[in-house]
Amino acid sequence: MSLIPGSDSITQVLSLVMYVFFIVLIFYGQRIQMWVMVREVENSLHKLRFIKEEGRKNTIEAIKEIGKPTTDPTQRVDRYLDYFTIGPQNMDPAGIVYKLDHILDVRDERLKDEVKLMAPQSNEVQINNLENTLEAAMALNFIYKVVRHYYIQGKKTLSLYVIMQLQMILPMVMKEAEAYASALKAFAYGQPIGDGAGPLVAAKLMHGYETRKLPKDCVMATVPIEGRTALIIKAEGPGGNVGKPGDAVEAVIEEYQGKIANVIMIDAGLKLEGEMVGEVAEGIGAAIGGPGVDQYKIEDKLTKYKIPVNAVIVKEDIGDAVSPMRKEINDAADKVIERVKAVILERTKEGDTIIIVGVGNSIGVGQ
């Protein structure tokens, strides 16, 4: 029996080609697989570089347009894109929250000062918007550099597993990068973003009532709702600002000596795939994201005075959270108000004092 079947020459050649193909696949299959993955990562990296460059360009243009600087801000922006923050040492975690809080404060102040220098003609609202724009550009720069690092490392070491891990998380990384690219324009223009769902609800509740400032960058209004006194808190808008709701809630609870019947927190929450954008859900706990400092402060005070905490969230994905607010999220604000009123009626008595916090970025949302 012949190893290469068939009688005519073409069939024999084709069979031989099949054998060669099979042997090549046995020895070089992994290399081919890696080559395909490298190509995929390369394409994404190319796209990431484009997004990062667009982000940088948009930031510089926004600074030039809004801030009217006398000198070209390009060099300063480039220097700032690589700006980093070193978190506190956690070998002895006692007191780490306040150390982190301090570092974040220093970072925020530094960023604001830099923006003031880059855009001297801008007002407070514009400075906040430009600060957010710069942060989005920094995030894009960081994503690009990290992906490039693992791509080069994978190619250098010819490690399938480094490339494979990178290729597996790339769809999520790309989604985040595209979201930041979209956010950049929203921040530069001062448009409300999906993360502003909480401040939008708070603004709707407090609009028309006198407001006063709270630490830090937050505002509060006293509003009668369903026979209760509601203390509505949000970050001060319309500039891009998340404020420090932890400090604000802490200050108000102490001001009222803990005599608060309930705290209701409203925030944008990440949706799972399959859930609809703008869905409203209710639960228990301090609904607030970020590095955890504000959540810690709020939980600390709530525990001290045994105050119950309820949360209402508007579901959206990461892309919706940092890009201009979708109509579904805007429309969800009225549904959230209904839900908050239901919580108030069910969980508190007439004459009680409650706190309602709209957590999120107040960009494009006044009060």
Added chain:
Amino acid sequence: MAQEQNQQSTGNKISTTYVTFIVLIVIVISIGALFLAGNAYITGDQLTAGFLALIGLIAMTLSVFILFQSRRQGVEMKIEAPKVMTTIECTNKTCSSKSVREYQRGDYVFKELDVACEKCQGKQMITAIYKEVKEKEKTYGV
């Protein structure tokens, strides 16, 4: 930084050229296979002709697909700003005037506008700013 970018773009150029080169070779081979198929058909060997034609067509389709895909990736490389709308309502509670226009820089929710309401000459205010996403999310039948 510029030098680094130049190096990167050269790298991309090389890999793109490399892929295009491979695709062109595959196209040439597939044309050869189709030619051989025609030849085999004329000589009466229909089985070989069919086999070669199948291989040739599959190779050609895949090559054209890869070429178009790489071209499409180049075209898709742009960030589009979504269309954002601003809703303006009259603050006079008896007037139900409401209008929607494109977002203008400086707009924010609850901003009182200088332009008076056309119906009642009352003050106007921005009540909503949003973008409309037309494409519906896929549910994957679950």
